[in-house]
Amino acid sequence: MSKSFENPSDPIVDYCTKVTVKQTEAEKELEDATIKKSSHYSMLGAPEVLQFGKNFIHLIGAKRVLDIGTFTGASALAWAIALPSDGEIQSFDINHSSLKSIGLPIIQKHPDLEKKISFNLGPAVEKLDDLIAKGEAGKFDFAFIDADKENYTNYYKKCMKLLRSGGVILVDNALWNNDVTKDSSTFDETTKAIDECNKYIFADDSSYSTLLTLGDGLHVAFKK
Ligand SMILES: C[S@@+](CC[C@H](N)C(=O)[O-])C[C@H]1O[C@@H](n2cnc3c(N)ncnc32)[C@H](O)[C@@H]1O
Numbered sequence: 001m002s003k004s005f006e007n008p009s010d011p012i013v014d015y016c017t018k019v020t021v022k023q024t025e026a027e028k029e030l031e032d033a034t035i036k037k038s039s040h041y042s043m044l045g046a047p048e049v050l051q052f053g054k055n056f057i058h059l060i061g062a063k064r065v066l067d068i069g070t071f072t073g074a075s076a077l078a079w080a081i082a083l084p085s086d087g088e089i090q091s092f093d094i095n096h097s098s099l100k101s102i103g104l105p106i107i108q109k110h111p112d113l114e115k116k117i118s119f120n121l122g123p124a125v126e127k128l129d130d131l132i133a134k135g136e137a138g139k140f141d142f143a144f145i146d147a148d149k150e151n152y153t154n155y156y157k158k159c160m161k162l163l164r165s166g167g168v169i170l171v172d173n174a175l176w177n178n179d180v181t182k183d184s185s186t187f188d189e190t191t192k193a194i195d196e197c198n199k200y201i202f203a204d205d206s207s208y209s210t211l212l213t214l215g216d217g218l219h220v221a222f223k224k
Pocket residue numbers: 043044045046068069070071072073074075076092093094095122123124125146147148
């Protein structure tokens with residue numbers, strides 16, 4: 001499994017993307033600019049995953065969102081489009097260079113969307129701990145985990161604290177180019193961390209969950 005923009009020749013992926021993804025002009029502009037200008041464009045959130053997340057935001061009436069891993073801001077922009085006008089996104093990254101040079105100039109053309117997003121610079125584990133310490137546990141509706149894979153299980157645990165009952169977590173890259181299906185003795189640290197997170201979620205009695213073959217794997221968890 002891989003992201004649709006990395007695998008355009010797969011007829012199933014191509015068909016599903018065509019009859020699933022409804023991008024706004026701003027989303028398309030940001031995706032195109034990232035692919036054109038960033039050598040790390042494969043980090044871009046897959047449009048089919050962002051569509052799925054936007055649908056969940058509508059379904060559960062989400063207002064407050066955690067976006068872990070900003071990059072050029074594609075996921076933050078998607079959540080801003082789906083949220084109501086009083087919605088709020090806390091987006092986290094240790095590096096804002098791609099955001100500033102590629103994503104922000106596009107997002108700033110849409111002040112109604114930009115005002116919903118707070119771009120926080122720093123390690124996401126610390127930032128999530130700060131929110132928990134400030135009494136924000138149980139007050140978020142939706143979380144997208146898409147930063148350093150070594151912290152995936154940490155992010156899941158902290159997001160579970162920060163989400164209300166009925167809140168949704170999407171964990172991206174959960175199949176990591178199918179590497180998790182290989183012999184575990186061959187896993188590198190990243191694959192090991194993703195595999196551990198998938199198994200932690202499966203064993204977690206405080207959520208209902210499903211691992212989907214969407215994008216390059218998406219683990220969906222609903223807080224009980
Ligand atoms: C896959 S990209 C995020 C893609 C973005 N969600 C999107 O939809 O396009 C991962 C991002 O995580 C960031 N990152 C890596 N380690 C981090 C950390 N410890 N805390 C916060 N962000 C981190 C990287 O700088 C990178 O921009």
